[in-house]
Amino acid sequence: MKLKDKQAFIDWDAYRKSLLSATEVDFNMPYAEREKKRLKLESDPVAWMLEMFPNYAKYPFAPFHKRAIKRIVNNPEWYEVLSWSRELSKSTVTMMSVLYLVLTGKKRNVVMVSNSYDSAERLLEPYRANLDTNQRIKFYYGEQRGLTNWEKGNFSTRHGAAFRAVGALQSPRGTRKDEIRPDTILVDDIDTDQDVLNPEIIKKRWNWVEEALIPTRSISEALLLIFCGNIIAKDCCITRAGAKADHWDVVNIRDKEGKSTWSEKNTEAHIDRVLSKISTKSAQQEYFNNPVAEGTTFKEMYWGKVPPLNRFSILVAYGDPAPSNKTGKKTTGSFKSVFLCGICDANLYVITGFLDHVTNADFVEWFYAIKTKTVGRAQVYNYIENNTLQDPFYQQVFIPLFIAAAKAHGDIIGITPDERKKPDKFSRIEGSLEPLNRQGRLILNEAEKGNPHMVRLSDQFLLVQPGLPAPADGPDCVEGAYWILNQKLSALAGGSFSTGHKPINKKRI
Numbered sequence: 078m079k080l081k082d083k084q085a086f087i088d089w090d091a092y093r094k095s096l097l098s099a100t101e102v103d104f105n106m107p108y109a110e111r112e113k114k115r116l117k118l119e120s121d122p123v124a125w126m127l128e129m130f131p132n133y134a135k136y137p138f139a140p141f142h143k144r145a146i147k148r149i150v151n152n153p154e155w156y157e158v159l160s161w162s163r164e165l166s167k168s169t170v171t172m173m174s175v176l177y178l179v180l181t182g183k184k185r186n187v188v189m190v191s192n193s194y195d196s197a198e199r200l201l202e203p204y205r206a207n208l209d210t211n212q213r214i215k216f217y218y219g220e221q222r223g224l225t226n227w228e229k230g231n232f233s234t235r236h237g238a239a240f241r242a243v244g245a246l247q248s249p250r251g252t253r254k255d256e257i258r259p260d261t262i263l264v265d266d267i268d269t270d271q272d273v274l275n276p277e278i279i280k281k282r283w284n285w286v287e288e289a290l291i292p293t294r295s296i297s298e299a300l301l302l303i304f305c306g307n308i309i310a311k312d313c314c315i316t317r318a319g320a321k322a323d324h325w326d327v328v329n330i331r332d333k334e335g336k337s338t339w340s341e342k343n344t345e346a347h348i349d350r351v352l353s354k355i356s357t358k359s360a361q362q363e364y365f366n367n368p369v370a371e372g373t374t375f376k377e378m379y380w381g382k383v384p385p386l387n388r389f390s391i392l393v394a395y396g397d398p399a400p401s402n403k404t405g406k407k408t409t410g411s412f413k414s415v416f417l418c419g420i421c422d423a424n425l426y427v428i429t430g431f432l433d434h435v436t437n438a439d440f441v442e443w444f445y446a447i448k449t450k451t452v453g454r455a456q457v458y459n460y461i462e463n464n465t466l467q468d469p470f471y472q473q474v475f476i477p478l479f480i481a482a483a484k485a486h487g488d489i490i491g492i493t494p495d496e497r498k499k500p501d502k503f504s505r506i507e508g509s510l511e512p513l514n515r516q517g518r519l520i521l522n523e524a525e526k527g528n529p530h531m532v533r534l535s536d537q538f539l540l541v542q543p544g545l546p547a548p549a550d551g552p553d554c555v556e557g558a559y560w561i562l563n564q565k566l567s568a569l570a571g572g573s574f575s576t577g578h579k580p581i582n583k584k585r586i
Contacts, residue, residue, distance in 0.1 A: 093210045099132035100212040115217045119181055122150045126173040129213050133169050136342040141328050142170055148324055149174045153183065153299035158322040160308050160315060162330040162364045164343055167305045168265055172203055175261060175301075179238045180218050184301060187240045187261040190290060192269050194244030198230040200265050201242045205232055246285050249293045258295040264318070265305040273310035273368075283317050308366040330364040335411075349434060353529065357536035361547050369547040374507055375514050375538045380523040383426050386455040389419035391565050392428070394447045395495070395558035396461045397550055398440055398475065412550040415443040416534070417451065418558035420566060424518045425510075425559055432530045432537070432551045441478045444490050460561050462554075463494035495557060503545050506552045509559055514538070 106114075118125040123143055127134045138146075141161075149157060149171075161167040178184040187204075191197035207214060208221040215221070221234045230242035239257075243249050245267055249259075264286070272278045294300040306315040308327070319325035328338055330348055337343045352360045361367040386392070395418065399411035416430030429450060431443040444459055451457050461475065475492075483489045499505060513519040525531040533551060540547035 092206055096132065096206060096210045097212060100129075100210075100214075102213050102216045104216060106216075111217065118217075122146055122174070122177050125177055129176075129211065129217075130173055130207070133166075133173065136339070139165075139339040139341070141326065141338065142166070145170060145326055146174055149301065149303065150177055150183075152323075153301065156302045156318075156321065156323045158304040158306075158315065158319045158325040160306065160319065160325065160327045160366050162307065162328060162338075162366065164330065164364075165328055165339055168200065171263060171265070171303055171305055172207075175263065175303075176204065176207065176214075178261070178301070179234075180214065184261045185238050186257045186259045187238070187263065188249065188259045188290075188293070189240065189242050190245065190249075190262065190264045191242075191266050192245050192272070194230070194242060194247060196266060197242035197244055200263075201230060201240055204240055205229065208232075208234055243290075245282050249290050258298065259293050259300070260295075260298055261301045261303075262290065262294070263303050263305070264290075264314075267304070268306055268309055268313040268315055270309060273313045276312065279310075279313055279317075283314055286314065286318075307363060308368055309362055310368045327366050329366055357533065357540055357547060361540070367546050369540045369542065371539045374511055374541040374543075378514070378535045378538055379517055379520050380526060380535075381520040383428055383520070383522045383524065384421050386419075386428075386451060389421050389426075389455050390569060391562070392417055392419040392451060392455045392457045393558045393561045393565070394444060394457055394459045395554055395561060396440065396444065396459075397554045397557065398437065398461060399550060412533070412548055413437075413440045414534075414550050414554040415440065415447065416551070416554050416558055417447050417457070418555060418562060419455070420559075420562050424520055425513055425555075425562075427519075427521050427531070427534065427555055429522060429525055429528065430530055430534065430551075430554075432533045432554075437474055437478055438482075441475070441482045444492070445482065445486055445488070448488075448490060458561065458565065459490055459492050460495045460557070461492050462557055463496050495561065497560070502549060502553055503541070503543055505556050506541055506549060509556050510538075510552065513559075 118128055123138055123146060126146070145157070145159065149155065159167040159171065175184065175187060179187065189197045189201040189204075191200055205227070209227070219235070221236070223233045223235055226233045231240070233239045267282065267286075268279075272282070291300075291302065304315060304318040304322070306313075308315055308319075310316070319327075330338065330343060332338050337345055337348060348364075352364065355363075358369060358371055361369050394415060396415040397413065399413045412432050413435055414430065414432045416432075417428045419426050419428060429447065431446070448457065479490065479492055510519055521531060521535060534555070537547065537549055537551040541549050541552055
């Protein structure tokens, strides 16, 4: 036996033992009682799944799970696309729903499709494992393992249900089982990051889906067609399937209010932790079904050395509080932000700052952190956005918080609300900051490259696009600081100004 095959056997054996242990059941239960329980469970598919798959159903189903299960099991002829974020169990819920239909005799010929045969075989393996080893399936439905045909990627149960793996662009012919053509086609992870970069590959693959795969069905018999996959590109097989589907279910890791869509499993702290370790682009694609492209407005960001702070006529610490009515809670939709900016030698420098989901009290502390870095080194004006959408949020929430912080620190920070009536966010960011960046005059402090807040700011700049499909709270904050700087410097210069002056000493930030 080859080493690879030996390891696969060891893994399979370990998985079977785990499955046996997780699905223990009392085989001494009288037949009549068992049948009564089976019928009751079958009348409630969610309860059936909780009973049959305790090792998979570790957490209560979320409402969107239950709605999907209802659609899938109650519609024999159905076209569903599940674009659920990672960690929302789209493949697992699909497996439990399909096995419910197979074991209750409603479906008999299942085809699993993925971007390659190996991937399809891997996705089909949990089906085979459960039919082979799940004690509760055996208890209620008898032995399932086929007597002769029980191979990975192509197997049949003793009761006549067939399962077959097919890779994209492979011939799906020969998927008929006796007189039954495929009545269930599952397409999972058919798109890859590399393939979606080539429109011709997507076109060819989609033509195969519509011209070769789906026509394996019988016109006179019902077909359940389910696509599972995230939206990883604007044009991919998933988006094309979604346009044709009876229902396209798009569920992100967080909802429109910024809350976990499956809080029983994915806590806010866990989500924060995961998202903090990956780029904004990756987070948007994998967890928010938002395939944003880098470099469409800001082609690249420039990191450079910041002049000594005493060379800046003034500095502005500008904060955007991303308002929330719950002062003790983190905002999980918009990012709060505070950035220290200055203009010197016609360059706009982002010197340091903060960009994260935090409480309002933490947001106030950011101003004190910036003051610690700048005290005695430059004149700093502190501003906080306070437009009509936020008022009276500033008056009711932040004034008391700043007063409390002043008492705690023994130091008052004078905050001025920016009550400017702002134009459209994208227009402001593009109109004010893109020309600077294109000329290499929007500079992020190279000494802050290890600051995750500054890295997030850079990521957000690179994802700025019309319509702002990705978060842009950091760039918006920098634009606010830039506007205030221009107003202040213009006033100092009597209507026009030139930036920069001779350094007084060698002290640097």
